Amino acid sequence: FFPVLGAPAKDASTQASDSLLLSMLALGRAHPFPEGQRLPETLELDIDRTLSCSTSDEFDAYARDHAQGGMPYGMAPLRNEELRILASWIAQGAPPPPAPPLAASTAAQLARWEEFLNGPSMKERITARYLYEHWFLAHLVFDDALRGPFFRVVRSRTAPGEPIDEIASVRPYDDPGTGPFWYRLRPIHESIVHKTHIVYELGPAKLTRLQELFLASAWEPTRLPGYSSEEASNPFLTFDQIPAASRYAYLLDDAQYFVMTFIRGPVCRGQVAVDVIEDQFWVSFLAPERDLSVIDPHFLEQTAKLLSLPAEHRGLVIPGTLWLEFNVLQHEYLDRRAQLYDAIDPQHRGPALDWIWDGEGRNPNALLTVFRNFDNATVLRGFVGEIPKTAWVMDYPIFERIYYDLVAGFNVYGNVAHQVATRLYMDHLRMQSENLFLGFLPADQREAIRASWYRGATRQLAYAHTDRLRSLDHGTQIPFTSSDPKREMLEKLLAQNAAVAGAPDTLNRCGRPPCDRPDASRVEQSVERELQRIASVRGGFVKLLPEVSFLRVRVGSSGGTDLVYSLVHNDAHSNVAFMFGEEEQRLPQEDTLSVLPGHFGSYPNFFFEIDASDARPFVDELQALRSDADLAHFVDRHGIRRTSARWWETVDWLHADLRRRSPRGAGIYDLARYLNL
Numbered sequence: 001f002f003p004v005l006g007a008p009a010k011d012a013s014t015q016a017s018d019s020l021l022l023s024m025l026a027l028g029r030a031h032p033f034p035e036g037q038r039l040p041e042t043l044e045l046d047i048d049r050t051l052s053c054s055t056s057d058e059f060d061a062y063a064r065d066h067a068q069g070g071m072p073y074g075m076a077p078l079r080n081e082e083l084r085i086l087a088s089w090i091a092q093g094a095p096p097p098p099a100p101p102l103a104a105s106t107a108a109q110l111a112r113w114e115e116f117l118n119g120p121s122m123k124e125r126i127t128a129r130y131l132y133e134h135w136f137l138a139h140l141v142f143d144d145a146l147r148g149p150f151f152r153v154v155r156s157r158t159a160p161g162e163p164i165d166e167i168a169s170v171r172p173y174d175d176p177g178t179g180p181f182w183y184r185l186r187p188i189h190e191s192i193v194h195k196t197h198i199v200y201e202l203g204p205a206k207l208t209r210l211q212e213l214f215l216a217s218a219w220e221p222t223r224l225p226g227y228s229s230e231e232a233s234n235p236f237l238t239f240d241q242i243p244a245a246s247r248y249a250y251l252l253d254d255a256q257y258f259v260m261t262f263i264r265g266p267v268c269r270g271q272v273a274v275d276v277i278e279d280q281f282w283v284s285f286l287a288p289e290r291d292l293s294v295i296d297p298h299f300l301e302q303t304a305k306l307l308s309l310p311a312e313h314r315g316l317v318i319p320g321t322l323w324l325e326f327n328v329l330q331h332e333y334l335d336r337r338a339q340l341y342d343a344i345d346p347q348h349r350g351p352a353l354d355w356i357w358d359g360e361g362r363n364p365n366a367l368l369t370v371f372r373n374f375d376n377a378t379v380l381r382g383f384v385g386e387i388p389k390t391a392w393v394m395d396y397p398i399f400e401r402i403y404y405d406l407v408a409g410f411n412v413y414g415n416v417a418h419q420v421a422t423r424l425y426m427d428h429l430r431m432q433s434e435n436l437f438l439g440f441l442p443a444d445q446r447e448a449i450r451a452s453w454y455r456g457a458t459r460q461l462a463y464a465h466t467d468r469l470r471s472l473d474h475g476t477q478i479p480f481t482s483s484d485p486k487r488e489m490l491e492k493l494l495a496q497n498a499a500v501a502g503a504p505d506t507l508n509r510c511g512r513p514p515c516d517r518p519d520a521s522r523v524e525q526s527v528e529r530e531l532q533r534i535a536s537v538r539g540g541f542v543k544l545l546p547e548v549s550f551l552r553v554r555v556g557s558s559g560g561t562d563l564v565y566s567l568v569h570n571d572a573h574s575n576v577a578f579m580f581g582e583e584e585q586r587l588p589q590e591d592t593l594s595v596l597p598g599h600f601g602s603y604p605n606f607f608f609e610i611d612a613s614d615a616r617p618f619v620d621e622l623q624a625l626r627s628d629a630d631l632a633h634f635v636d637r638h639g640i641r642r643t644s645a646r647w648w649e650t651v652d653w654l655h656a657d658l659r660r661r662s663p664r665g666a667g668i669y670d671l672a673r674y675l676n677l
Helices: 020-030 059-065 080-091 104-117 122-135 204-215 244-253 255-264 297-307 319-343 396-408 416-438 443-453 461-466 485-496 522-531 540-544 612-623 628-638 647-661
Strands: 139-142 151-156 182-187 199-202 280-285 368-373 376-381 390-394 548-554 563-570 592-597 606-611
Touching: 020 059, 020 080, 104 122, 104 182, 104 204, 122 151, 122 204, 122 244, 122 396, 199 204, 204 244, 244 255, 244 396, 255 368, 255 376, 255 396, 297 319, 297 396, 319 416, 319 461, 368 563, 390 396, 390 416, 390 485, 396 416, 416 443, 416 461, 443 485, 522 563, 522 612, 540 612, 540 628, 548 612, 548 647, 606 612, 606 628, 606 647, 612 628
Parallel strands: 139 199, 280 390, 548 606
Antiparallel strands: 139 151, 151 182, 280 368, 368 376, 548 563, 563 592
16 A cells, blocks of 8 residues: 555645656546547446556656556546645645534434443343444434434443444454453545445434334243354354344335445445346335244244355355355245245135335335346335336345345355355345245246246246246235236336325336326326336347436526436346346347436446427437447437546536435445447
């Protein structure tokens, strides 16, 4: 490691010496790319490219060899005034902004939460550990603070009221050592980046709810759980004394947050990590009163050891051996689960629609949508987009295992064996979630529907044996009248849970145009009627588009703030059953486009910009695209390339617009995946 800022200037009239940062920025300024043009193919943009950084002593040689390698890399240069500000800051020693003092009300809430998390009784200590293990990735915020401050919960060697001495660990359940420790809320002072900004709100109502779930419920612990790998990696053993009803209710209350930790956490970095899921699918949850793991205490007593997770082995077992071991365990668990559910349904009537959790009619976490965008993913509340190819229903054992497989138990520094085992285990959990959904459909159609989701993979061991459909002799209590029961089931869920399903998706599910949002302005109605023509389109031009594009619509003299829409390209696959060779499973002729109002995701791949009056020709031209050359001409007219004179102005405007729309959830976008179109 070596410094890049350089030594501070001796006085305000001179510039910092040996500043690699300023030298790199000056290099970018001295060798700008042709304005508004594509970057040369020789300039590498792949996020997996080999990276290096010269020292100040090596910079002259670097500049000779890489004249176009200045900063901002592969983008329009900064303006002279911006360079002057940076130079002045570095000359002063690059001082960070002072940490703002906590408001009195914030400090009082912080003290109350630290008191709650450090209660002395065994019941309070086990509860605090359970909460910590589920919050360690969270950016905690008090619900009366619109823009923060945000906090991380950490384990500290020092008690509340003293400076925090954080106990660093890879996993939240790693042994904290023999000395005493306390759970503390540590302020986050660094810049908030959107891709890691997973917000969890705290407040008086949340505190009351947690006390009701964990402290007021009838359980009396007799021991503190240990930190051995075998026990700590399996939450069904570690927290077996906490009623499963409390644990499941806690997860359901903020289901989007927990699913977001799977989706936006460190585990979901890279194509191989996220190709375990489809590009768009809907998620719902088994109602607690129908979940045997919740209502029958013997269920988890009999199955907990079958629910062990890859982290137990800490990457010390080769993936093939571990894969076989978990196939055996999953097979045994699913057989046992089927037997226990058979026992409460002797007439084999099967599930009813009210077996799906309805959020008590008020919780918008009841129905979720997950979008995967090549090497990253996003989760939204409500059922968003067109009717998807697949859908999930998660029960408590699936929900908790996904969290401990992908979040709490994932070692970002782990070896290949650990990462492969984590990915392969997730295959089981995906199929089990899909199978729970299929169990609501007519028994004689389940196998065919499932096979259509796994074209080319139906002979896999996990598909055909371990995670096969069970209880096919059980019917369903849901009446179906159409030839497409999957669609009918999802439409029934939307109708039954309208109060928590989110606003009707008039852009992507417009049966009889025009479909106008009730609160849409006249400009929005006009623009969205045009965008409905490309929403949920299949194949054709869609395959040419980036994974995620932002469309800024200037309203001009119409008044009001400019509009933003996200164009989300959903890649179709014959199946997602294989870790590698994804391109072989691609079905571009079945790709779809979702059009979403507002901002979407953390990694925009391209920006388009039009006047509201040009919405119709924009859509017409988009529909006419047939080749990469067509797309290049389209970008010439409507796109904002990395080299555009308006590049930084557009980036700044989008960030400001995101802060306006979502002040608590806003963060800096990662532009490393921005395409060179």
